[in-house]
Amino acid sequence: MPQAIGYAAKHSFSRLRPMTFQCDDPKAGEVEIEVLFCGVCHSDIHQAKNEWGNTVYPCMPGHEIVGRVARVGGSVTRHKVGDVVGVGCMIDSCRACEPCRAGEQQYCEGPNSWLATYNGPMVPAAKSPDGQNHYGRDNTFGGYATRIVVAEDFVLKIPAALKPEVAAPILCAGVTTYSPLRYWKVKAGDKVGVIGFGGLGDMAAKLAKAMGAEVTVFTRTEEKKKEAARLGVSCVPESDKDAMKALKNSFDFMLSTVPEKHDVNPYVQMLKRNATLAVVGALEPLAPENNMERAMHRKSVAGSLIGSIAETQEVLDFCAEHGIGPDIQVIPIQEINDAYRKVERGDVRFRYVIDIASLRAEEVEAA
Numbered sequence: 001m002p003q004a005i006g007y008a009a010k011h012s013f014s015r016l017r018p019m020t021f022q023c024d025d026p027k028a029g030e031v032e033i034e035v036l037f038c039g040v041c042h043s044d045i046h047q048a049k050n051e052w053g054n055t056v057y058p059c060m061p062g063h064e065i066v067g068r069v070a071r072v073g074g075s076v077t078r079h080k081v082g083d084v085v086g087v088g089c090m091i092d093s094c095r096a097c098e099p100c101r102a103g104e105q106q107y108c109e110g111p112n113s114w115l116a117t118y119n120g121p122m123v124p125a126a127k128s129p130d131g132q133n134h135y136g137r138d139n140t141f142g143g144y145a146t147r148i149v150v151a152e153d154f155v156l157k158i159p160a161a162l163k164p165e166v167a168a169p170i171l172c173a174g175v176t177t178y179s180p181l182r183y184w185k186v187k188a189g190d191k192v193g194v195i196g197f198g199g200l201g202d203m204a205a206k207l208a209k210a211m212g213a214e215v216t217v218f219t220r221t222e223e224k225k226k227e228a229a230r231l232g233v234s235c236v237p238e239s240d241k242d243a244m245k246a247l248k249n250s251f252d253f254m255l256s257t258v259p260e261k262h263d264v265n266p267y268v269q270m271l272k273r274n275a276t277l278a279v280v281g282a283l284e285p286l287a288p289e290n291n292m293e294r295a296m297h298r299k300s301v302a303g304s305l306i307g308s309i310a311e312t313q314e315v316l317d318f319c320a321e322h323g324i325g326p327d328i329q330v331i332p333i334q335e336i337n338d339a340y341r342k343v344e345r346g347d348v349r350f351r352y353v354i355d356i357a358s359l360r361a362e363e364v365e366a367a
C-alpha cells in the first residue's frame with residue numbers, strides 16, 4: 001500500500017493542511033491515478049467548512065482531477081498505465097436503480113445514492129432507508145492528493161488536444177453546464193441567457209456559443225462587459241433595468257449559475273413561452289417564485305445536477321473539438337487557503353487549478 005499525501009481540513013473552522021494517508025492498492029476493475037492537476041470548485045469550500053451540514057472529517061476536497069494511470073487492477077480494459085485520465089464528482093453509483101441503468105448516475109436513487117469523489121456517499125448510512133452504507137466507506141478523499149484509486153467505469157479519457165490543467169475544471173464546471181444545455185436541446189440559432197459570469201457562467205457561455213446559440217450573460221457589475229466581448233457574447237448588467245425589460249419573452253433557454261440564493265423572477269419574465277430556466281449554481285431555497293408569470297406562458301423553472309459519466313466524456317471531447325476550455329490560474333497547493341478566501345470574496349472569473357507537483361515535493365520532503 002503506497003503512502004500518499006493530500007491537503008485536508010480536520011474541522012469546519014480549520015485551514016487545509018498536509019495529511020499523509022494509506023492509499024489502497026487498485027483492486028479488480030480499478031485504476032490507480034497519479035494526480036497531476038486538480039481544479040478548485042466552489043463546492044470544495046462549502047464542504048471543507050461544512051456549509052451544507054454533511055461534511056465527514058477529515059475533509060480532503062477535489063473533484064476536478066486529471067492524472068496519469070500509474071497501476072491497473074485485474075480485468076481493467078478501458079485504461080492502461082500511462083494514459084492521461086480524469087475523475088469528476090462521482091467515483092461509483094449503485095448501478096442497479098432506474099437512473100443508473102439509464103446511464104444517469106448523478107441521479108442515482110440507490111439507498112446511498114452515488115459515491116462522491118470526496119466526503120463519501122451522498123446519502124450516508126444514518127440517512128439511508130436501510131441504515132446501511134453499501135459502499136463500505138464513510139469517507140473518501142478527493143484530488144488535493146498525490147494519488148487516488150477509482151473504478152475504471154468512472155474514469156474519463158482526456159483528449160490529447162486538451163492540456164491536462166485546462167481539462168480539470170471541465171470535469172465539474174464543464175459538465176454541470178453542458179448537461180442542461182444538452183437536456184433542454186439547445187441548438188444553433190437559439191437565444192440562451194446565462195445568469196452569473198463566474199467559473200460556471202464562463203463555461204456555460206463558451207459551450208452554448210460553440211453549440212451555435214446566441215448568448216447573453218447577465219452580471220452584477222459592468223466590469224465584465226470586456227470579458228463578454230472577448231468571448232463574443234452580449235452582456236447585460238442586472239442594474240440596467242431598461243435592457244432587462246427589453247428582453248421580455250425572448251429567450252429559448254436560460255441557465256442560472258449564481259452560487260447562492262437569488263431572485264429568478266426577473267429572468268423568468270425573459271423566457272419565451274414553453275421555455276425553461278435551469279438553476280445549477282444554488283442548492284438552497286430560492287426567493288419565492290411568481291407563478292403567474294410561469295402559468296401565463298407555460299414557463300418552467302428547473303434544476304440540474306452535474307452530469308452523467310457519458311456526458312462528462314462528451315463535454316471533454318466537445319471542448320477538444322471546438323478548442324474551448326475554462327480560463328485557469330495554476331497555483332501551488334501551498335496557496336490553497338489563500339485561493340479559498342479569494343473565491344469566497346466573489347467573482348474570480350477564472351478557475352484556480354492546483355499543480356500537484358507542488359504537493360509531490362512535500363511528499364519527498366516528508367519521506
Ligand SMILES: [Zn+2]
Binds near residue numbers: 044172
Ligand atoms: Zn464542483
Ligand SMILES: [Zn+2]
Binds near residue numbers: 096107
Ligand atoms: Zn443508482
